[in-house]
Amino acid sequence: MCEVHILLSRALSIMGPVPFFLQESAEGRRMLEFRRSLPAYKEKEAILSTILRNQVVIISGQTGCGKTTQLPQFILECEIESLQGAACNIICTQPRRISAISVSERVALERGEKLGESVGYKVRLEGIKGRETRLLFCTTGILLRRLIADRKLKDVTHIIVDEIHERGMNEDFLLIVLKDLLPRRPEMKLILMSATLDAELFSSYFNGAAIIKIPGFTHPVRTCFLEDILELSGYRLTPDNQIDDYGQERIWKMNKQAPRKRKSQIASVVEDSLREADFKDYNPQTRESLSCWNPDCMGFNFIEYILCHICEDERPGAVLVFMIGWDDISALKEKLLLHPVLGDQSRVLLLICHGSMASSEQRLIFEEPEGVRKIVLATNIAETSITINDIVFVLDCGKEKESSYDALNNTPCLLPTWISKVSAQQRRGRAGRVQPGECYHLYPRCVYDAFAEYQLPEILRTPLQSLCLQIKSLKLGPISEFLSRALQSPEILAVQNAIEYLKIIGAFDDNENLTLLGHYLTMFPMEPKLGKMLILGAIFNCLDPILTVTASLSVRDPFLAPLDQKDVAAAAKSQFSHDYSDHLALVRAYDGWKDAEIDLAGQEYCWANFLSSQSMKAIDALRMEFLSLLKDIGIVDSNPTNCNAWSYDVHLIRAVIFYGLYPGICSIVHKEKSFSLKTMEDGKVHLHLNSVNARESKIPYPWLVFNEKIKVNSVFLRDSTAVSDSVVLLFGGKISKDGDGQLKMLGGYLEFLMKPPVAEMFQSIRRKLDDIIQSK
Ligand code: ADP
Ligand code: MG
Numbered sequence: 001m002c003e004v005h006i007l008l009s010r011a012l013s014i015m016g017p018v019p020f021f022l023q024e025s026a027e028g029r030r031m032l033e034f035r036r037s038l039p040a041y042k043e044k045e046a047i048l049s050t051i052l053r054n055q056v057v058i059i060s061g062q063t064g065c066g067k068t069t070q071l072p073q074f075i076l077e078c079e080i081e082s083l084q085g086a087a088c089n090i091i092c093t094q095p096r097r098i099s100a101i102s103v104s105e106r107v108a109l110e111r112g113e114k115l116g117e118s119v120g121y122k123v124r125l126e127g128i129k130g131r132e133t134r135l136l137f138c139t140t141g142i143l144l145r146r147l148i149a150d151r152k153l154k155d156v157t158h159i160i161v162d163e164i165h166e167r168g169m170n171e172d173f174l175l176i177v178l179k180d181l182l183p184r185r186p187e188m189k190l191i192l193m194s195a196t197l198d199a200e201l202f203s204s205y206f207n208g209a210a211i212i213k214i215p216g217f218t219h220p221v222r223t224c225f226l227e228d229i230l231e232l233s234g235y236r237l238t239p240d241n242q243i244d245d246y247g248q249e250r251i252w253k254m255n256k257q258a259p260r261k262r263k264s265q266i267a268s269v270v271e272d273s274l275r276e277a278d279f280k281d282y283n284p285q286t287r288e289s290l291s292c293w294n295p296d297c298m299g300f301n302f303i304e305y306i307l308c309h310i311c312e313d314e315r316p317g318a319v320l321v322f323m324i325g326w327d328d329i330s331a332l333k334e335k336l337l338l339h340p341v342l343g344d345q346s347r348v349l350l351l352i353c354h355g356s357m358a359s360s361e362q363r364l365i366f367e368e369p370e371g372v373r374k375i376v377l378a379t380n381i382a383e384t385s386i387t388i389n390d391i392v393f394v395l396d397c398g399k400e401k402e403s404s405y406d407a408l409n410n411t412p413c414l415l416p417t418w419i420s421k422v423s424a425q426q427r428r429g430r431a432g433r434v435q436p437g438e439c440y441h442l443y444p445r446c447v448y449d450a451f452a453e454y455q456l457p458e459i460l461r462t463p464l465q466s467l468c469l470q471i472k473s474l475k476l477g478p479i480s481e482f483l484s485r486a487l488q489s490p491e492i493l494a495v496q497n498a499i500e501y502l503k504i505i506g507a508f509d510d511n512e513n514l515t516l517l518g519h520y521l522t523m524f525p526m527e528p529k530l531g532k533m534l535i536l537g538a539i540f541n542c543l544d545p546i547l548t549v550t551a552s553l554s555v556r557d558p559f560l561a562p563l564d565q566k567d568v569a570a571a572a573k574s575q576f577s578h579d580y581s582d583h584l585a586l587v588r589a590y591d592g593w594k595d596a597e598i599d600l601a602g603q604e605y606c607w608a609n610f611l612s613s614q615s616m617k618a619i620d621a622l623r624m625e626f627l628s629l630l631k632d633i634g635i636v637d638s639n640p641t642n643c644n645a646w647s648y649d650v651h652l653i654r655a656v657i658f659y660g661l662y663p664g665i666c667s668i669v670h671k672e673k674s675f676s677l678k679t680m681e682d683g684k685v686h687l688h689l690n691s692v693n694a695r696e697s698k699i700p701y702p703w704l705v706f707n708e709k710i711k712v713n714s715v716f717l718r719d720s721t722a723v724s725d726s727v728v729l730l731f732g733g734k735i736s737k738d739g740d741g742q743l744k745m746l747g748g749y750l751e752f753l754m755k756p757p758v759a760e761m762f763q764s765i766r767r768k769l770d771d772i773i774q775s776k
Helices: 001-016 026-037 044-053 065-081 097-110 140-149 169-184 199-205 226-232 246-254 260-277 301-312 326-337 357-365 421-432 445-450 465-473 481-484 494-502 516-521 528-539 543-554 563-572 583-600 602-608 614-634 648-662 725-730 752-755 760-775
Strands: 056-061 090-094 120-121 126-128 135-138 158-161 190-193 210-214 221-224 318-322 348-353 374-377 389-396 401-407 411-419 437-441 667-672 675-679 684-689 703-706 709-711 714-717 722-723 734-737 743-746
Touching: 026 097, 044 056, 044 210, 056 065, 056 199, 056 246, 065 090, 065 135, 065 158, 065 190, 090 169, 097 120, 097 126, 097 135, 097 357, 097 411, 135 140, 140 169, 140 465, 158 169, 169 190, 169 199, 190 199, 199 210, 199 421, 221 226, 246 752, 301 318, 301 374, 301 389, 301 725, 318 421, 318 543, 318 614, 326 348, 326 374, 348 357, 389 421, 411 583, 421 437, 465 481, 465 494, 465 516, 465 528, 481 494, 528 543, 528 614, 528 648, 543 583, 543 648, 583 614, 583 648, 583 722, 602 614, 614 734, 648 703, 648 722, 648 725, 703 725
Parallel strands: 056 190, 056 210, 090 135, 090 158, 120 135, 158 190, 221 437, 318 374, 318 389, 348 374, 389 437, 411 709, 684 714
Antiparallel strands: 120 126, 401 411, 667 675, 667 703, 675 684, 703 722, 709 714, 734 743
């Protein structure tokens, strides 16, 4: 059927007047031509007929072939063509919010519509969806939450789960749920999309589901590993990773013009970067470099050198640099901006591509500027989720930040680790999309050879608390049994740790059933401990500061620490420091920003205090979202008067923070002029340098409660708040409902109150407790 007919029937079946006819405008024709040039388009009929005949279909094809943007549209158009458009309801999940937003925008554009017409999106905090929306791009988390309310996904006709090759925890979890749901919804279709060729694994999981492989095409990519880059410069890497300059003389002889000075410069930057990257420490068994990670250790000089070479000597084309994470991306950007060539904005457009960028920033990445060299500094998000068309050069640092979980010590870790072979190939492939490209892997081939084939699935390397809560709230049966049906099941110890944690915080009873608190926690789109803290903030009438704390802990740390101004930034942060608490510092910083915003001076306030105004805005938006959630659930009245009655009481706020974060505590071992810290599981731990407590020589409290501990060589605590014995003893209580259906907290150690000596804070908390118990 021709496109005009499709559009007409779409108009008839969905929304009346058609916004514009694609093929009648030059822009529309260009777009249609572009769509038709994509490899996926050539498989359109095969894909649609396979979906018609099968309930589950797996589609794999090279990144950029048109899976994400085209496939959902094929289904939508096909439904419209058969005049079922009004009845169809397609959901396409994305692992990250940035891709859900950018893909929905792109698809709406391709259809000549505005977002919110037939195409929409929904991610946490944001969404555009209208009554006529039939194709919704959302994060996988959003679909999982929808399942809680609508377990059979009644109105959904097609579910497309994208990027399944990434093996994210939410996606693996969703697949178990959908596998169970399919027999009960025989008319619903499930389409799984994957960039790499592990389609058989998913097919056999879904009992031999149909597979379609979209043939791809990429231009050849010249690949250089570290030794090749050196060789080009007249150096050689010896087997023990030393630099040998034997080739220099040969090259000088061959090419007399080659300026000697330049070569020696290369030698020194390469030597520096080798020393920094510490390849000698590389351990092929654990895939970890033993060197302590810090963003300076990325061989920045080396990257700068190669970028400069590309900008000065190479043909046109954009450059994509794969870095580890936000820290090193922003540090490298700062460094490059100071460079005479790379920092010259009339010649170079320096952009960042990172998962937490605002959507307006993302659009710039796709633009193809004329007359300037576009350089995009990206995380692994640009490997498969986002395709930037005009990339010709790729630099690959070979590392990514991978969350992992040490089940034995019950400690989450966030370590830069070497990527997998598949990731390295993906990165390389990004260079050959439009024309022959070049890829510089900034590590030796022997390191590449030792990479694992695939990355370990997330479900095997992260704590499982939220997952266990979700399993219970969806009534999916015993946790271990349910998880045994996963594509790859997590370790028993990891499952036990999660269940134990949920029992300690009071979300599960002794029989692993959801308690009242657990039931509430499943309604919060955040870590269980933060949900619990919010509920406590409401019960104890100190909601405002607790909203700030929970919102702040859900976004990127708003306190900035630029590498070259660490001390000034730390001094700025210490102004907000209050009574040995990072969490109270967050509250103060936010309150100050909010005041400044009234005078429209929020931005200046952020600059003056080394705060990220983006994080501040995100905190502000999250606070409102959390508050309306508390109202929806009925924990806070729709017109709250009382819930801030004690918001000025620092002791109480501190106790609520403690109870939310419990059992994340460590004891402070005081010495004469210093102190050390210990947790039960890890022994000695350290404070993160950005913590206000790291600047103290003495903390007059026996305990610290922390939000997060992270293993990076040794174990570091991020944000912490000091608390007294009495708080630790008192807040072992449980949350329950009284006869009137009101929530309240019963102290588990109230009898302790009777015994002397009673600390001053203990008294203050007791008064409040009594107050609450009597008033509710
Ligand atoms: P896949 O999912 O197979 O990796 P996509 O459907 O995401 O591929 O992309 C198909 C093509 O559309 C790619 O060439 C990509 O560059 C282009 N494209 C996708 N999103 C955008 C965008 N926001 N702006 C411009 N081009 C885009
Ligand atoms: Mg895709």
